[in-house]
Amino acid sequence: MAGRIRWLGVGMVVCFLALFLQLNNVQVKNAHKYATDPYNPAVNAAKFDQPRGIIQSADGVVLAQSVAVKNPCRTCYKYVRQYPLGPLFAQITGYFPIGGLVTGVENTYDAYLAQHNRPVKTIADLLTTPVETDTVTLTLSSKLQLAAQQALDGRDGAIVVLDPTTGAVLAMYSNPTFDPNPLAVNDATTVANAFKADTTVDPATGFSPAASLAYQDIFPPGSTFKIVTATAAYQYAPELVDTSMPFYGCIPTHTLGGQGVPLCNYGGEAAAACGGTIAEMLPPSCDTGFALLGSRVGAAAMTAEADAFGFNQQPPIDLPPSRYEVSQFLQPGCYQDQQIYLADSSIGQKCTVASPLQMALVAAGIADGGVVMKPHVMYQIRDSQNNLVSLYQPTAWHRAASQATADALRDLMVKVVTGGTASAVGFPAADDVAAKTGTAQIGLGNSATTDWMIAFAPASQPKVAVAVVIPHQALSATGAEVAGPVMKTIIQAALAGP
DSSP states (O other): OOHHHHHHHHHHHHHHHHHHHHIIIIIIIIIIHHHHOOTTTHHHHHHHHHHOOOEEEEEEEEEEEEEEEEEETSOOEEEEEEEEEEEHHHHHHHHOOOSOOOOOHHHHHHHHHSEEOOOSSSHHHHHHOOOEEOOOEEEEOOHHHHHHHHHHTTOEEEEEEEETTTBEEEEEEEEEOOOOOOOGOOHHHHHHHHHHHHHOOOOTTSGGGGGGOOOTOOBGGGGGGGGHHHHHHHOOOGGGGOOOOEEESSOOTTTSSOOOOOOEEETTTGGOOOEOOOOHHTTOOOHHHHHHHHHHHOOOHHHHHHHTTOOOOOOOOOOOOGGGGOOSSOOOOTTOHHHHHHHHTTTTTTEEOOOOHHHHHHHHHHTTTTTOOOOOOEEEOTTTOOOOOOOOOOEEEOOOOOHHHHHHHHHHHHHHHHHHTTTGGGOOOOOOOOOEEEEEEEEETEEEEEEEEEEETTTTTEEEEEEEEEEETTTTTHHHHHHHHHHHHHHHHHHHHO
């Protein structure tokens, strides 16, 4: 009997030790992990039972705020997130849903927006453990964002406006867009229905409202990519800068390796012949000449230059990353190591796709003397006492060109406006605009176009760099005709200031 009691005692001691170890594991070692686990119901409840910080525009307009729920139901949370300007900034602010993924600025700067302990500054703080939320101020202007929305006038498309010297995003708007407010309400059914509606793809366009983003959607950039091709020649093959390319209306079949059909200027078989030096070809946007130029520069140098502008890599913008936002040039899944692929890709077709943000960065790189700055949407973060918590410091991302090359391309882009494909847009001379048009032929049998324009102004001392893209246009449309008036409106609004 004594032996059994002894073993029972040993067993109880072992159980006590195991219990002690498990309690230590739960309450000490893994306490923080469990306390912050997103699957912990208490964690989720705390998120929505507490207010979040304000997101506001550069001109002080509130874009996101927490509002106390009046007479909340038993299962409701105490606060709801509201977005006063709704669809206008939805693609930037994102939304804070009851269930699902937090998006946009709400995601990137969650640690500042969520309620958190305030740094101890007084003896009283030691006794009370004060909490606070921060205010995130963006670089975007509500006035310029509204101008972008109005310029698109309900059409599918996107506009990106950058400060080329800092990388600050001054406006970034896309159609279609969505209202984030139903996605942040206290009712799970309303959230689910709104999410379903916002993620339903339109079969006619291939877009869904919540996924159409100016920094993620990618399109063939057409002739706007000729800025990259010309830069590659200046940087890697300077002997080609003043070399005259042969004059063609259509480059005959088999002229280039792997070429099975003629490569023609815009307009097809009836297109006029063009060629010459880069300075002669860029203002009229000569497709055949730039196709030949790109093929002579070579795949390695063209790829190096595209990479220097930001292609084939994740753009470092402070918004949630996505594989859909990587602009591509000569990627293996498309490029077949044949001259015709390189030639077509050098004029923004075939194996070249770019986001509006990427093409705005191309314009900004030329505007800023060859330096591409990291794009960003956060300007500053301040705490509840208005103390500065964080201030964005402009940072260079890549050097895409030398100052001399950037100056040469700037002058040619001015000629595009004064006597080239953008001359019909009617930019005021006082705005001193440098631009490049783009008309990418898409669809079965090149049955439609995606129309582009990139620009910066004033050319002599750039303040803004802009990209405009409008897809799903008629085959007869051009970048100058479709994107040009939008660009003109945005440049004038941006130069007008606050």
